[in-house]
Amino acid sequence: MNILRYRYVLQQETLPTSPSRDSVRTAVGETHSSSQIAVEQARELGLLGDNILGSSFSFDVDIARGGGAFVCGEETALMAAIEGKRAMPTTRPPFPSTKGLWGKPTAINNVETLAHVPKIIRDGPDKFAEVGSEKSKGTKVFCLTGAIQNSGAVEVPLGTALRTLVFDIGGGPYEGRSFKAVQTGGPSGGCLSEEHLDLALDYESLQAAGSIMGSGGVVVMDNTSCTVDVAKFFLGFTTAESCGQCTPCRVGLKRMHEILDRITRGEGKLEDLELLKYMSTGIIDSSLCALGRSAPNPVLTTIKYFEDEYLAHINEKRCPAGVCDALIKGYHVDSELCKSCGICVKECPVGAITQIEPDKKALINSDTCIKCGQCYTACPFNAIKEVW
Amino acid sequence: MSVELTIDGTRVTGKKGQTILEVAQENRIHIPTLCHHSLLPTNGACRICVVDIGRKDRLEAACTTPITNDMKVETKSKRVLDARRLNLELLLSNHRADCVTCEQDGQCILQDLAYELELDLHKTAFKPQDIDKPVDDSSPAILYDPNMCVLCGRCISACNNIRHHNVLSYKNRGYDTLVIAGLGELFTDSDCVNCGECIQVCPTGALTEKPSRFMGRWKELEMTETTCPYCGVGCTLELYTKDNTIVKIKGKEDALENQGSLCVKGRFGYDWVNSPERLTTPLVRDDFGEFREATWDEALDLVAGKLAEVKDQYGARSIMGLASAKCTNEENYVFQKFFRACIGTNSVDHCARLCHAPTVAGLVKAFGSGAMTNSIQEMLDTDCFLVIGSNTTENHPVIAKYIRQAVLDRGAKLVVADPRKIGLVRDSSIWLRQRGGTDVALLNGLMNVIIEENLHDEAFIIERTENYEELKNTVEKYTPERVERITGVPADKLREAARMYAKADRASIIFSMGITQHTTGTDNVLSTANLAMLTGNVGKHGTGVNPLRGQNNVQGACDLGALPNVYSGYQSVEDPLIRRKFEEAWGAKLDERNGLTMVEAFNAVSRGDVQAMYIMGENPMVSEPDLTHVEESLKKLGFLVVQDLFLTETAQYADVVLPSCSFAEKNGTFTNTARRVQMVRKAVEPPGNSRLDWQILCEVATRMGYPLFYGSSAEIMKEIASVTPIYGGITHERLQKTGLQWPCPVFDHPGTQFLHRHKFSRGLGRFHGVEYKPAEELPDEDFPYMLTTGRLLQHFHTGTMTRRSKVLDTLVPECPIEINPADADSLGLADGDLVEVSSRRGTITGKTSVTDRSDLGTVFIPFHFAEAAANVLTNPALDPDSKIPELKVCAVRLRKP
Missing domain, CATH: 3.40.50.740 (Rossmann fold)
Incomplete structure (x- = not known):
């Protein structure tokens, strides 16, 4: 009897979907229970288990919960997690297809791949290959998100232009804002610029541009995003998600993150850009698994496509997008907008704001101000302005 | 199958399955390594040995990448050296480079790499940071400084893959990753047995011998290769001395018997040699x-x-x-x-x-030669072990390593027969907890099942043995149900164990003093020989009757x-x-x-x-x-x-x-x-x-x-x-490299790996029908507990050496008296309480150790401690054949003083 088992692993999505600090984490518990129900229903209907529908074919599905770490998306780490071990990638060979889970030959497929299977079986491979680009066939689900009017999961033929995705489907940036960049492929993908809007979204083109298809994430950024900050954010994520096994990923990403951090604080040096590139090359070249080998992508692509923004941070100690808080020079009160409510005076932790008679407009003493920004967030009338 | 490839422009040939590193080393092409260690499985973690195999997108680790035909490998290109240097700089950016006082100075791989790659620490882009992690000096033996650690993973691999102690592991992830003992507690609070295998493989000064701190650096030390003075495994030691004092001991890594491994005694129990208490004059x-x-x-x-x-x-x-x-x-x-x-x-x-007289007596009678039939290394190929009366993990720790490797890595079966819940029980397929002194009944029971179920090796019995009928008639009476009444081992478990042993291709019996130190010691040994011959498990690789000798x-x-x-x-x-x-x-x-x-x-x-x-x-x-x-x-x-x-x-x-x-x-x-x-x-x-x-x-x-x-x-x-x-x-002269196994009758004889290959030393192996006899002195109303004695991992024999070793005597400074929790309860004894143990011959006092290692009604006392000498209590009744006293069973009573 031919028994096939398929182990479906719920890999908790810890991918940040926008460069804001709130990364969305899906509720694995919910996914788990609904998947479990689906499997049980299929079994009740006789579609899973021994001798399916009276045939000699047996097939079953087990659901295992993944370790919940980003690195579990790497196949060897995923197998380690299923075996109850610490999820650390191992070197290949042996490849999972020869020696995988519990030492047995193992095929590892993404759910999305499996979702294509019924269609290919039903309509044939030719039909499937009708759509897509020359080398990348079929469709792909992108997770379109970020500073964009319509966000969500979008299935398009591979090879669709980035512009179509961002503007036609996504509706473009919010009103009053302008498109600036797009991060494709998740946190270890690349950050592409306006010049790539006509890029065909397929495996080859993305790779040529320094990015990857990866998880299919497409995070759109507008003019209020700072690409240095974005690179730091994504690198911060991969640094935290490194399994810690190999040197370049464990220590290298941390050191790169420190360099980016000092650039966003206005303490960067011009040599830092060369250093970042040198480190990126070494880390990509020598990391053990795909996590380390792709983690420097956001840094390399932002340096490549948004070098001016780096230079502004380094040379002028200025964040053109107005994102990097440490570079704020100070605050001033727009006396036109100030209603003399006194809230900012109460909020200021160092007593740097005073209200001057007779109109009691607030005034910030730049000598004592510590640039904490509490007045800025507290003012109900947007009367406090940042000075860059 | 040979594979041809080019390394740095030189055409070289390797074998299919070899890694780039292995082929390079064979061809004297140097590729620096850090995490790679010849005794450990490779994990490819450090990325120092990266080489260019012509892939645009990446370099590959030489230690994990198999060679392929026509592969072109560059080991010294700029790209390769850049990556290597970067990784080394990164490691050093998170390493306290206290080379001036580091114990590993001169033997440190990190140091060697920095020299080889011509690193200028003052010019590197990264200043060392996060090197103030707390040092764990809780153990008297192992000093762990995480600030020196480069997370190569060698220690974890040694602890888990080689020794199967499973004490060391990683904590946290990414940059915060740390090597920890147990669940992140101090070494002393973890299950660490201080074997020091982690120190042996540590490439830096992160794990070092605590007693050797400031005793001498590598360049000052002289090395002498010798044999360990403790148990019978005979581990080869590298003794490092300075000014006539032993500074540290390492296991010799290419030694046949121990392959670099030692136990806490071998690695740390040497300071008695230089003790001021040594006699210096008549x-x-x-x-x-x-x-x-x-x-x-x-x-x-x-x-x-x-x-x-x-x-x-x-x-x-x-x-x-x-x-x-x-x-x-x-x-x-x-x-x-x-x-x-x-x-x-x-x-x-x-x-x-006092230990193996019955082994000599019994095995001479049965086989004609009174020694371990097979070799230690063969245990790696054994399919089923019957460990009976041997607390191997404590008394022969390095042999336990091989048993565990066979069981845990290769899936060999392990039947443990022991009244105590010894360390190997954890790894066993079946544990038979027989009552003290009932081994003959137990072994006869196993043979009863084997004959009953026709699992015996008839051809072997006919060709190689004699007196089978006597054995058959004797064991016929030992039905599993009867054996259950005598030994307390459930009949079904006995059947299961018998099948497991008999059906294995290569089954090995390992025993020690639990078999011999009885008035029926020789009978016990004869029974193990019977069992092995019955199933044809003598004279073959990976099988045999293997008494583990207690002293060097x-x-x-x-x-x-x-x-x-x-x-x-x-x-x-x-x-x-x-x-x-x-x-x-x-x-x-x-x-x-x-x-x-x-x-x-x-x-x-x-x-x-x-x-x-x-x-x-x-x-x-x-x-x-x-x-x-x-x-x-x-x-x-x-x-x-x-x-x-x-x-x-x-x-x-x-x-x-x-x-x-x-x-x-x-x-x-x-x-x-x-x-x-x-x-x-x-x-x-x-x-x-x-x-x-x-x-x-x-x-x-x-x-x-x-x-x-x-x-x-x-x-x-x-x-x-x-x-x-x-x-x-x-x-x-002939012994200089690896020694020789006797019999070695002439000068060109290579020694004998296992005995009784084609015929037994005595010609035919002889079966002996052996009847069960109870121990001489059993618990009664006056002395209701059964006392059994033995050794601890940390001490040796009468303690003359180990009690004078600072590390060992700090680890276990006094005599623990092991009592089952239920017995402790009924006696009103808590862990650490003083308890008075008396037999018909005397009384000693020691500290209660409440543990389920002891069965209900059984007390265990190690005999190392002169101040609480277990042998004050033991019974001098002798085995009539071998004159060994019954050190394993006597009756005692317990009292809270």
């Missing part, structure tokens, strides 16, 4: 009965004179000699020669009487004739032909009667039949059963000579004490449990005026009118080879 009794220092001449004359006097007055048989399983083969040979040829008696014995040279002391019935090589003293051979070789008339055994001798003292005793390196005042009686005997002796390293409990009763040399101070050989004769080499000078044991013996013999002189221990070995067929081809 001591004799003054007129007031107190010891005073004496010259060698005075002491030797006194010994020779007194022994001659006793011999004249009471006859040679009134002198008893105790040789030593701690001394070398050469010394034991000289000892028995001195006794037989000079004093004129066969009354020579040693502590094998107890095998050798037996081999060299420190036994009252045989000359060296188990040649009977009663055989006139053999006797004539020795008379000719030694130029003396030899006694034709067997001599006295050890316990018999102490009894003979009470009767006045033994008047003098010469004890070399043994401590019966702690090791013998019923110590009160031993003390009386020692006091009653007319003359007692003790030759030892320390003023032992026994030496305190001596008339003359002669200071001798430790293993680290002499050349010679030890024979390990697997019959491997291995070199012992001098590493330090002996303290004061102490002398080599064999030299002392020669002096005494010469002064007694039997001139005995040797130029060196190698010369003694030559004489041994000339009169001892099993050692016939053994010389010191």
Whole structure:
């Protein structure tokens, strides 16, 4: 009897979907229970288990919960997690297809791949290959998100232009804002610029541009995003998600993150850009698994496509997008907008704001101000302005 | 299949499956490595050995990448060196480079790499940071400084993959990753057994020997390769010394028996060698009965004179000699020669009487040769182990390593039969918890099932054995149900175990003192031999009956004739032909009667039949059963000579004490449990005026009118080879590399890996029908608990050495008395409470250790502690065949004092 088992692993999505600090984490518990129900229903209907529908074919599905770490998306780490071990990638060979889970030959497929299977079986491979680009066939689900009017999961033929995705489907940036960049492929993908809007979204083109298809994430950024900050954010994520096994990923990403951090604080040096590139090359070249080998992508692509923004941070100690808080020079009160409510005076932790008679407009003493920004967030009338 | 490839432009050939690193090393192409270690599985973590194989997107680790045909490998291109340097700089950016005081200075791979890659620490882009992590110095043995750690993973691999202790692991992830013991607690709070395998493989100064701190750096140390003085595994040690002091010990990594592994004793229990308590000059009794220092001449004359006097007055048989399983083969040979040829008696014995006398007696009867049939390394290929009466993880830790590797890595089956819940139970497929002293019934039960279910090896029985019918008729009566009543082992479990053992392709029985230290010791051994022969598990690779010898040279002391019935090589003293051979070789008339055994001798003292005793390196005042009686005997002796390293409990009763040399101070050989004769080499000078044991013996013999002189221990070995067929081809020159396993009859013989290959030493293997007999003294109303004794991992034998080792005595400073939780409850005893244990022979007090290792109604006491000597309690009742006392079972009562 031919028994096939398929182990479906719920890999908790810890991918940040926008460069804001709130990364969305899906509720694995919910996914788990609904998947479990689906499997049980299929079994009740006789579609899973021994001798399916009276045939000699047996097939079953087990659901295992993944370790919940980003690195579990790497196949060897995923197998380690299923075996109850610490999820650390191992070197290949042996490849999972020869020696995988519990030492047995193992095929590892993404759910999305499996979702294509019924269609290919039903309509044939030719039909499937009708759509897509020359080398990348079929469709792909992108997770379109970020500073964009319509966000969500979008299935398009591979090879669709980035512009179509961002503007036609996504509706473009919010009103009053302008498109600036797009991060494709998740946190270890690349950050592409306006010049790539006509890029065909397929495996080859993305790779040529320094990015990857990866998880299919497409995070759109507008003019209020700072690409240095974005690179730091994504690198911060991969640094935290490194399994810690190999040197370049464990220590290298941390050191790169420190360099980016000092650039966003206005303490960067011009040599830092060369250093970042040198480190990126070494880390990509020598990391053990795909996590380390792709983690420097956001840094390399932002340096490549948004070098001016780096230079502004380094040379002028200025964040053109107005994102990097440490570079704020100070605050001033727009006396036109100030209603003399006194809230900012109460909020200021160092007593740097005073209200001057007779109109009691607030005034910030730049000598004592510590640039904490509490007045800025507290003012109900947007009367406090940042000075860059 | 050969694979051709190019490395740095040179065409080289490798074998399919080899890695780039392996082929490069074979071709003397240097690729630097850090996490790679020849004894460990590769993990490719450090990324130092990266090479370019022509892929645009990445470099590959040479240590994990298999070679392929026409592969082009660059090992020194700029791209490669850049990546290597980056990784090294990154490692150093998170490493406290305290090279000026680091213990690993000079042996540090990180240091070597920095030099090789010409790193300028002042010019690197990264300044060291996060190097203030707390140092764990909780363990007396292992010092762990995470600030030196480069997270290569070697220690974790050694702990988990090699030793299967599973103590070390990673904590956190990414940059915050740390190596931790247990769940992140201190080393002392974890399950760490201090084997130090992690230190052995650590490439930096992160894990070092704590007692060696500031004792000397690598460049100041001298290395001497020698054999461990503890158990019978015979691990090869690298002894590092400075200024005549042992600074640290490493396991020799290409040594056959231990492959770099050691246990806590071997690695850390050496400081007694340089102890100020060592005897440095002969001591004799003054007129007031107190010891005073004496010259060698005075002491030797006194010994020779007194022994001659006793011999004249009471006859040679009134002198008893105790040789030593701690001394070398050469010394034991000289000892028995001195006794037989000079004093004129066969009354020579040693502590094998207390451990494996039944093994020798039983296996000689069944197979014709009383030694471990197979080799240690073969255990890796065994399919099923029956470990019965051996607490292997504590008493033979390095053998336990191989058992665990076979079981956990290869899926071999493990049946543990032991009344105690010993360490191997964790890894066992089946655990049979038989009642103490019921081994014959248990083994007969296993054989009953095997015959009943037709799982025996009929062809082997017909071709290779005799007397099968007797066995069959005997074990017929031992149905699993009856055996369950006797042993307490459920019948179904017994059946399951029998099937597991019998169905295995290669099954090996491993036993130790749990089998031998009974009044039925020889019966027990015969039963193990029966079981192995019944299933055809003798004379084949990976099988056998494998007694694990407890002392470093107890095998050798037996081999060299420190036994009252045989000359060296188990040649009977009663055989006139053999006797004539020795008379000719030694130029003396030899006694034709067997001599006295050890316990018999102490009894003979009470009767006045033994008047003098010469004890070399043994401590019966702690090791013998019923110590009160031993003390009386020692006091009653007319003359007692003790030759030892320390003023032992026994030496305190001596008339003359002669200071001798430790293993680290002499050349010679030890024979390990697997019959491997291995070199012992001098590493330090002996303290004061102490002398080599064999030299002392020669002096005494010469002064007694039997001139005995040797130029060196190698010369003694030559004489041994000339009169001892099993050692016939053994010389010191031949032993230099890996030693030789006897039988090794001629000089071009490669030694014998396993015995009884085509025929048994005695011709046909002989079955013996053995009936179960209960232990001599069983619990009753007055003494309701069963006492069993044994050893602890951290201590050895009578504690003469280990109690004087700071590390070992700190780890276990006092005698734990192991009591089952339910028994402790009913006695109102809590962990750590003082408890008084009494038997019909005496009383001791120790600290309660509440543990489920002890079964209900059973108490375990290790016998290392003179101040709470378990042998005050034990029963001197003897096995009629081998005269071993029943140290494993007696009845006691417990009381909260």
